[in-house]
Amino acid sequence: MQQQGDYIPAFHFHRLTPWYDRFMAGLYPEARIKGALVAQARLQPGQRLLDMGCGTATLTLLLQQAQPDAEVHGLDADAKILAIARDKALRAEAGIILDLGTAVRLPYPDGSFDRVFASLMLHHLKRNDKQRALREAFRVLKPGGELHVADFGRPHNRRMALIALLVRRFEEIADAVDGLLPAFMQEAGFRPVEETACYGTVSGTLRLYRARKPAASGDAPP
Template sequence: MKKQSQYIPALHFHWLTRWYDPMMKYLFHDETLKMALMNQTYIQPDQTVLDMGCGTGTLALMIKQLQPNAKIYGLDIDPQILDMANKKVQQTGSQIDLQQGSATCLPYPDQSFDHVFVSLVLHHLTRQDKQQALKEAFRVLKIGGELHVVDFGEPHNAMMWSISWLTRWFEEVYDHVLGLLPVYTEEAGFQPVEEITSYHSILGTVVLYHTSKP
C-alpha cells in the first residue's frame, strides 16, 4: 500500500477540519481576502484557472461565479477537506474540476493555466516545499500567466510585530514574517513580485501578492 503523503491539515488538526469555513471567517474574514485576491486581475471567459490548495472550494466557486465561462480547477492534498469542496460544488451545480494532489508536484502539464491562485496555503509548507510549490506554479502557468497569492507576510506596525512573536513558531510561518515569500517567488522565476495590499488579522499580517511569468 502506498504511504499517505504527510501534510499539515487546514486548521492544523484533522478534527478541526469540519469547522474550517466558520473559523476562516472569524480568523481572517476569508471571503473579503478572497474577493481582494480576485480583484487583482481580469479573468477572461476562455481562460483556465487553478486554485492551488483549494480547501473547501470557496475561492474556486467565487471565481466561477465571477466568470462562469472560465475553466476552473481546484487541487488539495487533504481528502477530508476536498470532500467538503465537492459537496459545495455539487450543491451549486457548478462545473469545477476538483482533484486530490500535492502543490509540490502538480498533476498538470507545463503551461496549462492563465492564472494560479494560492490562498493561505504556503504557510502550511516547509521552506523547501514552499520553494517547490512556487516552482510548480511557474511551470504550469502559460507565458504571461499570473500568480495571485495571499498569505502571512512581514508585519507593518508594532502591534503586528508583537503578534508575530507568537505566531511565527506556529506551522511554517517564520519565513513569511521575515518577508521571504517574495524572495522565494522571484527565485522560482516570477517577476516582478508586487505587494498589492495587506490586512491585519488576530494571527498577524496577511499580505496579497501579484506577479507573472515572463
C-alpha cells in the first residue's frame, strides 16, 4: 500500500478521500457493519468513547446518536479526512470531539475511556504498529473497558478466499486475512477476545471482535 507521511490514507491515495463515503455506502454493507459495532458495545450514558482512525467520522457520529449522553472522540492521523469529518459533524450539529493524532501514540491519559473502536483501521498499520496501537487502546481503556474492532479476517468461503489471495499481498492486510488480529489483541492484554460477526464484502471477509480489558489486575496476563 502507498504510505503518505507516517500513515496510509483511507483509500491509499489522498485524491480518493473525497469519494470515501460514497464508495463505502454503495459497495460495502457499511450501515450493517457499523450498526453491529455500535450495538455490541452496549453504550451507557456518561461513558467516554474513542473511535481510533475515525476517517470521515461515520461511526463516530453513529456512536453519538446511539448515546447522546456519552463523550465521543474521533482520532485520525490524516488532517484532510478530519476536515471532511468536521464538516459532517457541523451539518449534523453533533458535539463530537475530533483529534489529529496517531493510534500508535494516543494523546490521552491512561484509563480514560470506557470503549475504544477501531473500524477498518488496523489493516492500515504494519505489524509492529498494529501491536503498538492495540497496546495503546489497552492503556487508554479503563479496567473493564472494551475494544470493538471491525477489520479483515480469515476468508469464510471460496469467493472470499480468492479475493484474499489478492488483498493479502499488501503487508498491512496480510496479518488480518491470516486471522492474527485476535492473537495481537490477546498479546496486548485483552481477555477475553471474542469474534462477534462476519461479513462478505467486495474486498473480502470482514470480521467483528469484542475484546475486554480485565477489570482487576489479578485478571491481567502475566
